[in-house]
Amino acid sequence: MTLPIIIVDDESAILHSLSQLLELEDYLPTTFTDARKALEILEPNWPGVILSDINMPGMDGIAFLKSALKIDSELPIVMLTGHGDISTAVEAMRLGAYDFIEKPFSNEHILDVLKRAGEKRALVLENRELKNELSAQGVAGPRILGNTAKIKELRRVLTHVKDIPADVLIKGETGSGKDLVARYLHYNSTRHNENFVAINCGAIPESMIESELFGFEAGAFTSAQKRRVGKIEYANGGTFFLDEIESMPMALQIKLLRVLEERRIEPLGSNKQVDLTIRFVAAAKVDLLELVGRGEFREDLYYRLNVINIEIPPLRERKEDISLLFQHFAAMASTRFNTDTPKLTAEQIYHLKMHSWPGNIRELRNTAERFVLMGGVSVLDSAESLTNGKAEMSLVEKVAHYETSVLQEALLANEGRLVDVQQQLGLPRKTLYDKMRKYGLEKDDYKQ
Known part of the structure; x- marks a missing residue:
């Protein structure tokens, strides 16, 4: 800079x-x-x-x-x-x-x-x-891992807005971690002792979504045997996360807009309104403005939600974080399956980085789990991985990626002990430090 x-x-x-x-x-x-x-x-x-x-x-x-x-x-x-x-x-x-x-x-x-x-x-x-990150990462709850500039900027923005009483719109591709970001915002905010409630707007039948959100009184409709608190009221004081907001029916968008503006709800069959002290976080995997232009999403709701805009970078734009994330998911899988964590080789790290990761973090996590279950056998098609990367990378970029892979393999093998890494790679201390700084590698990320 x-x-x-x-x-x-x-x-x-x-x-x-x-x-x-x-x-x-x-x-x-x-x-x-x-x-x-x-x-x-x-x-x-x-x-x-x-x-x-x-x-x-x-x-x-x-x-x-x-x-x-x-x-x-x-x-x-x-x-x-x-x-x-x-x-x-x-x-x-x-x-x-x-x-x-x-x-x-x-x-x-x-x-x-x-x-x-x-x-x-x-x-x-x-x-x-570093102090801000340590403070945030030290709180019980989800962590956002990575050392690339885009992820550091994402953490900085989230730290800045976590306690601002404004609604948030998160945009990111499928599997990029929208739910994680929403939870990170909640558990690192002053609302962390209150409820975090999440719904997927595309997974609830249209006939049920209104009663799920707003709740109902006994007798509000034929099958309403007793009063039920809706998801929004249950999240009162905390955070309400609307995933895949683009799937919300148009009629319900109107009602949600009213809730956002008035900060109160009225359960079905009730004449009493419930005041809300709540943060709404919505997430979309598509460009909502394009949907607005096609008349498939309400423009006024879009601008009401879009007070704070968070965009999550896809995994292909943060390739230097891949081995760190893979190691993290592999360690979690090893604990769950009660087995040892296999070591990644430089060649495997290289192929991981060459893969295009259309499924983003979710795909990477599944790959890490298969890697553990198969005892360290590579689960990526090397030819496919290389083909995905060849067209978009220069020779300098490929050399840098391979050099990073070798460094990461040594850091993984030696669990972040730099003296051992120096001896393994035959590098002077200053050269090793310079290269780690150049590629954004932190020794603490590779400690068991």
Whole structure:
């Protein structure tokens, strides 16, 4: 990722020269003559470094420094100072500035300071992300495994929205883990002590779905012998998950829309309404907007559900997570079947990655279970796996995939012990660490 740099200075010549220098060095500079404008784009976890002059009209550098650090106390802010401002620069350091640079400055000096500040910022954000993940993964309940950028971003978004009292729409292909994401949201939120209720809108007969959702009073219809609490009321206080929402009959969509808007329900045969404090999570495996365009899904319901939109990447777009997920499912299967977990070979890992996985996580889990039951014999057709991958991968990508497979095989065989991995592969420690960082591999993921 290109490091963004905010430059704040009232001298346009300095802004221009610094901007040119940083662009040539592959940074992403944004310039401001007014410090107050710079504050408007800052937010917690902003990933860059700030260069700010001290003496400026309006909001000066010290006032800007204080305001910026209120937004994020660990922002790296480098102060630019004139010869007579050393005492002010020292004061800025005391207040939390990362460093100060005296004018006139050399390009080498400023680039060195920015490089170090950028590395520190990356480490701070990495540690924050790790703490958030550890906090979430430490809670009893489902976990979202993976180290690829798309999965890290998914976990970040879920952590951010888990306690926001807004409805959620999840989109993902069949088997991609929509139910898992819904449960993850619930069990990592403040609602985790309340009920999580899930229904599949495509699995309940149309004649029954209304009574299943809303419940009914005794005598509401011929077979209603006694009162029954509906699924929505049972989930009150917690989370109600509507899977395959695209299958919901149009007449029921109207009633659901009313529930979402009024936050209350009326059981069949009752004149009393039940107030709801509930989060609705809906999931679809197709593009609901396309259904809206064809008149097969209500537009107003779509926009009412689509307050927070979560998209789950298919497994083929997170190939580096495949061996980790496979290992996880194989370990679960071994426990269930009371047998040892067979070791994956580099060739088997390679074929797993070459497979297109149309069934996504569900298909991978089933493959891992067969692998365990068959004692480690490969259950994928190698020719099919290679054919699936050949057309869309360059030579560089294939080499990278194979290198990753060899590393993962060694990590699995040695249960994450890096000293043993070094000896097995004949790699210097730094080379091994560099390659693991390059491919997003974590030793802890391979410990038994």
